[in-house]
Amino acid sequence: MKNRTLSELSQLLRDREVSSVELAEYYLERIGRVGPELNSFISVTGEQALSQAAEADRLIAAGQAGPLTGLPIAHKDIFCTQGVRTSCGSKMLDNFIAPYDATVVEKMQQSGVVMLGKTNMDEYAMGSSNENSHYGPVSNPWNRETVPGGSSGGSAAAVAARLVPAATGTDTGGSIRQPAALCGITGLKPTYGRVSRWGMIAFASSLDQGGPMTQSAEDAAMMLNAMAGFDPKDSTSMEREVPDYTATLNESLEGVRIGLPKEYFSEGLDSGIGKVVEEAIEEYRKMGAEIVEIELPNSGLAVPTYYVLAPAECSSNLSRYDGVRYGYRCEDPKNLEDLYKRSRGEGFGAEVKRRIMIGAYVLSAGYYDAYYLKAQRLRRLISEDFHNAFEKVDVIMGPVTPTTAFRQGEKSDNPVTMYLSDIYTIAVNLAGLPGMSIPAGFSDGMPVGLQLIGNHFDESRLLNLAHRYQQTTDWHRQMPEGVE
Amino acid sequence: MVIGLEIHAQLATKTKIFSAASTAFGAEPNTQACAIDLGLPGVLPVLNREAVHMATKFGLAIDAEVAHKSVFARKNYFYPDLPKGYQISQFELPIVGIGEIEIDLENGVTKMIGVTRAHLEEDAGKSLHEDYHGMSGIDLNRAGTPLLEIVSEPDIRSAAEAIAYAKKIHSLVQYLEICDGNMQEGSFRMDVNISLRPRGQEEYGTRAEIKNLNSFRFMEKAIAYEFDRQMYILEDGGKVVQETRLYDVDKGETRSMRSKEEANDYRYFPDPDLLPCVLDNEYIESVRKELPELPNEKKHRFITHLGLSAYDAGVLTGSRELATYFEAVAEAAGGENKLAANWVMGEFSAALNKDGVSLADSPVSAEMLGGMIRRISDNTISGKIAKQVFEAMWSGEGDADVVIEKGGLKQITDSGAIEAMIDEVIAANPAQAEQFRAGKEQLLGFFVGQVMKASKGQANPSQVNKILRDKLK
Amino acid sequence: MSLEKTDIEKIAHLARLAIDEAAIPGYAEDLSGILSLVEEMNAVDTDGVEPLAHPHDADQRLRDDLVTEENQREHLQQNAPQVDAGLFLVPKVIE
Incomplete structure (x- = not known):
């Protein structure tokens, strides 16, 4: 079974x-x-x-x-x-x-x-x-x-x-x-x-x-x-x-028609993985698919773009966890600010705190345009790369x-x-x-x-x-x- | 003095702006706060159609551009009455753009005040400060109630203008039936930005913002206090601090809200849970068609078609309810518009005030008041007797004709009867008659008074006048 | 962009996160590293590119104004740390 x-x-x-x-x-x-x-x-x-x-x-x-x-x-x-x-x-x-x-x-x-x-x-x-x-x-x-x-x-x-x-x-x-x-x-x-x-x-x-x-x-x-x-x-x-x-x-x-983005097969890719992927593609070719090389020129910027947008959204999405209506509340809060800071400081792990802080930073006064808006513009370029690829x-x-x-x-x-x-x-x-x-x-x-x-x-x-x-x-x- | 107003009008929708929980006032704490209003994990907002409709009506009523595309943004800050840690509002792309509104000042003077924008947002809940085991209690019933925040240009120059503007908006939102205007319940709240600008100076001074005023009277007092305070600081060579202040009703002064150590950094960004709110021309035009006659249009019609003075027209169009009542009175009065206006603004309003009765509960209907005015105009009763008739109607003694009939208040217009009374009066006052004939004409009033007294006020005053003059020649 | 201790303190306050004094240098290093990664974005000129907020070019759907949520206070407050008389309790709010 x-x-x-x-x-x-x-x-x-x-x-x-x-x-x-x-x-x-x-x-x-x-x-x-x-x-x-x-x-x-x-x-x-x-x-x-x-x-x-x-x-x-x-x-x-x-x-x-x-x-x-x-x-x-x-x-x-x-x-x-x-x-x-x-x-x-x-x-x-x-x-x-x-x-x-x-x-x-x-x-x-x-x-x-x-x-x-x-x-x-x-x-x-x-x-x-x-x-x-x-x-x-x-x-x-x-x-x-x-x-x-x-x-x-x-x-x-x-x-x-x-x-x-x-x-x-x-x-x-x-x-x-x-x-x-x-x-x-x-x-x-x-x-x-x-x-x-x-x-x-x-x-x-x-x-x-x-x-x-x-x-x-x-x-x-x-x-x-x-x-x-x-x-x-x-x-x-x-x-x-x-x-x-x-x-x-x-x-x-x-x-x-199967497109292979050349950016996905460049340096950094483990050779063992490259080999497996190529064999799989070969299998598809045998099944009658046509293999086409394509370009996703902005794909290298996806990770930086993502690490602005995702933390920005998460910093706001996770503000609701404040120890007031549900979830972890710290022991004996001295005052409201203490309740917030310790409940969140103790309730969240290190990676979550890192992303909340990055998100708060990129949205804060003076940085919004350089980080958040920039990332949204890149998001469009990355998106358009795919759009163009799917024409072919x-x-x-x-x-x-x-x-x-x-x-x-x-x-x-x-x-x-x-x-x-x-x-x-x-x-x-x-x-x-x-x-x-x-x-x-x-x-x-x-x-x-x-x-x-x-x-x-x-x-x-x-x-x-x-x-x-x-x-x-x-x-x-x-x-x-x-x-x- | 340079003043700008931000008005928060609670929209009269049945449900919250992003949830299907009721907005009814006065429920038990947290019984109208659903999972969305509480900001529970995994919940999502969906926009209320009616809130958009109401905002559109407002935008069209102030001749503003209603945005084809508006965007909801998150305003991030921590506060216990703000469950999600952000308020959903509109920032860069509000639903209503630049518009303007005409306000009425004393002596029939009017002024245009610019409206910078109006945007949709959600209200916060309430922190209750009574002692709950040494803690504060949070009630989130109000959280998520739709608000239209109406931001004025800094076009206002005095407390009187500020009040006129606020009242105009207050009246407009009720005309449009988008807000109940109930200030006690917080349905209409005002923030006032004030700065002083020495004569001749171009740029505005530093402003202070007085938050959350919920009465026109308090607003007037708060502005007066704030003017004095800033003037004193400036005359003393000091600097006004940009800050948020609260008006203390008991002390009659504004005080600084415990100012935070850092300026707020709200980290606005477009709410990824919501898509752009898109309104096409067809929709906007369909809303335009359903707009009621607006206060200004009504006012101008009252002046041009009903022949009222600008002042009277302004007062009568101050609320949609009063204007409707007046129009019904004028119609029942058979076109005695000026007289109808006088009665509605005079005796009638005074009686409402005195007994603390709302217009809707008035014992005198528009038809009754109009019917009475008709009796004045057809000379059945005099204006003086009319006051008596009105009082009787107010106390529930029936309509004007019944009261007149029962009280035998009909005016005496039979010249034979009037002549007989006049003859008696002249005979009883020979010395005064002699003096009148010798040229002391002011005695005419004395004779009129005597005759009216003899007729118990029912003789037609103009006939009395005319016959007296003939007899005393 | 390299972040200093004071930057971390400021951001942590903005996000209402208590951070141990001893952990601050670690956060400063990690966040600076992330920001360096993020700044690779500057390699591409994006002038004139319209920001993209959402994968689909769709409009907000509107909900009819009908009350469908009933009172579920007890049910929804079951996870609340402290409640009295139907209110969520928090340390004194000072205005």
Whole structure:
């Protein structure tokens, strides 16, 4: 049962080979046994899961089941789940019981999934290694000494170790794709506005987007079918019809134009990764795709631009954590200012404080134009680069990360080095495009991801390309050792 | 003295500007503060259509350009009544651009005051300072209530102009039905920026801002106090400090708000949770079509079509309610507009004031008052008797005709009867009659008085006059 | 841009963050490093480029003015550190 995808499990449920309660019990047992070593979960909601599973079994028996009914999943602990602690990986929200469900959680629940728990993450989704969690770092199941990536590191590690067949994640600068790549799973960041942000704790509002983290593209399509859609509660959610993403998975790739940005294959890219990516591209060529070299001239500025805009938005988004209405409050505040400063100083970790301070700085009087406005102008140039590229090609491919999973502690002393691990993923968020990471091979025994970038609202095509690749390769079926 | 005003008008929407919680006044603490108003993690704002509609109406009413694209920005600062740590406001691109408004000063003088801009923003909650275990209590019911902040140009030069401007805006927002104007409940609050500029000097002096005034009277006093204070400082060779001050109602003075050690750095930036608010011409024109007749248009119509003086027209259009009442009276009075104006502004307003009754609760309807005025104009009663009739109507004794009939107050116009009374009066006062005939004409008043007394005030005064003169020749 | 101790203190105050005295040099170094990274932006001339706030060129949607939120005070205050008579309590607010 362990290495089964959502779609396979769905079939087993429908064929009554297994019940939803049995599935939940099976995965809960794995979470209880293997989970602690990886530290991939913050909360496990066993009791609730079993009652949801029993309800799912009832629906299945009554013939009212949808494709996801009864399937176990986990949510990144950034999504509000009513009645369940929603910590966002922070001491600040360690005691926060969400009074409502995020739209994503609600929609998944309506589709009949069973939530097994909440996964570990970098505090407030700020990080690329999952070392910034109040609940401790997560290990990469392929090598426990290395990081799983971040910020959705808990979800990635849990899916990679098959502690859960699929999970949700969020991606602000690569937080779905980078951990998916480092852990050897499939991760999709949808177009900005495709998935509602309501109840998804904000890091950088104009960049954040929730998406599926799965074993296969087919599973990602099934999940996205449930997650995506217009939400009147989110002003940035787009009123656009949601296609059936599973319907176009098998479309032919004949004549599909794939663009390779030359900037993504220059110095700084690990040669092992370069090789894997090139082999994957070759696979696509065999499937009939046309390969075109393209340029994204401003892509080198994506990281600097992002580290103005994301911190600026986060510094403001995180002002609400003040110890007044919910969340951590310091002991014996002397006065109001003391309440604010110590609650926030003690409740937030170092990386969150760094980003809040950078954000406050770049927005402050005298610096706004030089930093914030400048970054917004660059954001347009970066966005236009993609726009121009999509005049010539249907999809863009390249590496997800410059290296495979790095060692725990290797980059935690130097924030800038850490930031550069998102060099290939960040521009996609700035442009609001859909991006995907799929397992494409290994370098020195560690998984390597291939990145697929599509035009706005072109998730179907990404899923189609990913699925076809997974039909002819089996990288996505590989499992780490030691998670039996 | 150079004055600029910032007025916060609470928009009369049913729900908050970014949430669907009620804006009703006076609810139990925090019972009208939903997850969005509390700034809980993961919540998002969605803009209220009606708030945009109301702001558009205001913009059109002051001949301002209503922005085709306005942008919401975050104003970042920490305060317990500000749940998110930022206020959603409009900064660089407000919904209403430059406009102007005509104010009425004494003696029918008018002046144009520029409006720099008006923008939408959310209100904050309230800190309650009563002792809660040595702490302050925070009520966020008001948090998120839509405000229209109306910023004037520094065109105002005196307290009187400031009051006239504020009253004009106050009346306008009620005409437009976008604000209830209730100052006790804080629906209309004023910040005043004041600086002094010595004669001949070009640039403005340093200004002080007096925040949160909620009465015209306090505003007048605060300006007067602030003028004296700044004058004293300048005459003494000192410098006015740019700061925010509060008006202390009990002491009748302004005092500095415990000024922060640093100037505020609000770090404004466009709110990434909201998209630009885009209004097309079609929408703006459709709102223009639904605008009611505005105070100034009404005033000019009252002057040109109803023949009122500028002063009377100004007073009567001071509120939409009063203007509506007056028009109904004038109509019922059969076009006796001037008389109707006198009665509405005179006896009627005085009676409302005296009994503390609101216009809506007046015991005398516009039809009743108009009907009475008709009886004056058709000579059924005299102006003097009319006062008696009005009082009777006010005390609920029925309409004018009933009161006149019941009280036998009808004017005596039968010249035979008047002649008979006059004859009696002349006969009773031979000496005065002699003196009158000898040229002491001022005695006519004495005779008129005697005759009116004899008729219990009901004789037609002009007939009495005429017949007396004939008889005393 | 290299940040000094006083810059860190000023920003930390603006953001209402208590920072240990001993941690200030570390923050100064980290933030200066981040700012150096950020300043790579200056390599490109952006004169005349319209700032981009959002990935999509979309307009704000408007919500009808209907009250749909009921009173949920107890439910929403369940996470509050200190509440009395329905009010959130904070150290005395001085105006």
